[in-house]
Amino acid sequence: xxxxxxxxxxxxxxxxxxxxxxxxxxxxxxxxxxxxxxxxxxxxxxxxxxxxxxxxxxxxxxxxxxxxxxxxxxxxxxxxxxxxxxxxxxxxxxxxxxxxxxxxxxxxxxxxxxxxxxxxxxxxxxxxxxxxxxxxxxxxxxxxxxxxxxxxxxxxxxxxxxxxxxxxxxxxxxxxxxxxxxxxxxxxxxxxxxxxxxxxxxxxxxxxxxxxxxxxxxxxxxxxxxxxxxxxxxxxxxxxxxxxxxxxxxxxxxxxxxxxxxxxxxxxxxxxxxxxxxxxxxxxxxxxxxxxxxxxxxxxxxxxxxxxx
Numbered sequence: 001x002x003x004x005x006x007x008x009x010x011x012x013x014x015x016x017x018x019x020x021x022x023x024x025x026x027x028x029x030x031x032x033x034x035x036x037x038x039x040x041x042x043x044x045x046x047x048x049x050x051x052x053x054x055x056x057x058x059x060x061x062x063x064x065x066x067x068x069x070x071x072x073x074x075x076x077x078x079x080x081x082x083x084x085x086x087x088x089x090x091x092x093x094x095x096x097x098x099x100x101x102x103x104x105x106x107x108x109x110x111x112x113x114x115x116x117x118x119x120x121x122x123x124x125x126x127x128x129x130x131x132x133x134x135x136x137x138x139x140x141x142x143x144x145x146x147x148x149x150x151x152x153x154x155x156x157x158x159x160x161x162x163x164x165x166x167x168x169x170x171x172x173x174x175x176x177x178x179x180x181x182x183x184x185x186x187x188x189x190x191x192x193x194x195x196x197x198x199x200x201x202x203x204x205x206x207x208x209x210x211x212x213x214x215x216x217x218x219x220x221x222x223x224x225x226x227x228x229x230x231x232x233x234x235x236x237x238x239x240x241x242x243x244x245x246x247x248x249x250x251x252x253x254x255x256x257x258x259x260x261x262x263x264x265x266x267x268x269x270x271x272x273x274x275x276x277x278x279x280x281x282x283x284x285x286x287x288x289x290x291x292x293x294x295x296x297x298x299x300x301x302x303x304x305x306x307x308x309x
Contacts (some may be wrong), residue, residue: 012047020086023094031238031289042086048079062144064217065208069200069229072157073236080161081169086172120185123163128192130160135196142212146262166260179252186244196239200230209276 020042024131027034037071051076061068087095096104104110116122134140143150172246200207206214206222217225 004054004060006055009053010050013046017046017133019095019097020091022097023091026094027091030178034091036089038086038088040086041082045079045086048074048082052079060218063212063227064220065200065212065225066220066228068234069232070146072154075154076157076161077236077240080158084162084165084171088169088176089174090227092171112186117163118166120167124185124189125162125165126205127160127189130156131193132196137208137210141208144211176251178253178255180248180252183244183248186248187241190241194234194237197230197233201227201234202230248292 015109024034024039057071057074058065061071093101117126132142139153141147143153168185186240200305203226206212209222212222212225214222216222220228227238
């Protein structure tokens with residue numbers, strides 16, 4: 001089995017991991033807790049990048065189309081959302097060193113561009129355009145023959161997936177809002193790429209023959225290799241859509257429970273009626289105090305005090 005080892009990729013991934021550990025230490029000194037699940041998501045994303053860019057997938061991507069497609073799915077479609085989930089605030093604010101963060105924050109054009117690119121109606125068509133554009137014959141074959149173009153292809157896939165998942169995961173918030181529109185958003189993204197997978201599965205011609213040839217590929221026929229690549233794309237799209245339905249319905253339900261609890265707590269604190277129309281329990285001692293005495297009772301109290309004197 002062939003294995004690939006790229007020291008540049010290893011160094012960049014190690015730098016990303018070191019910045020994450022640094023941010024964790026800063027938050028620990030400030031007594032800010034980062035959930036274990038969030039940290040696990042980050043390290044899963046880092047592991048997926050390592051596997052996808054240094055291993056059999058990278059070693060065989062110029063021999064098997066299915067290996068190349070699996071690599072793109074691993075580093076883009078799967079690793080990117082895990083990395084974003086691991087960067088959730090407040091860690092996101094401390095990930096980059098302060099000088100770098102200040103420099104980026106002062107670039108107004110960069111902030112405006114990012115605000116536009118992360119909007120759902122911009123990120124979605126951008127993602128679809130990147131995926132379909134890099135699968136055009138000229139760009140796909142060119143990336144196989146030129147290492148720098150291949151690296152740019154990988155970076156585009158990762159960046160496009162990060163922008164696609166940003167409005168869904170909203171890592172700038174400590175808690176991800178449960179909005180049902182995100183289900184339709186993910187469905188639209190995955191259905192768009194599923195059509196590309198269908199082209200690989202149902203095409204009778206050999207795609208990218210100038211790069212992979214028309215003969216057997218590592219003991220696999222060209223058509224089987226091509227159909228395997230398309231089948232993996234469609235399978236991942238289906239899995240992501242099913243997960244999105246279950247996850248975001250659960251998140252929306254949890255969000256509704258939190259909103260209801262907050263709505264019930266607000267009138268109770270002010271002494272007004274609760275959301276169900278019932279009276280709110282008073283928090284002060286006056287609720288259990290005796291009623292004030294009437295006029296006759298007050299006079300009797302005064303006479304008793306005078307007689308004692």
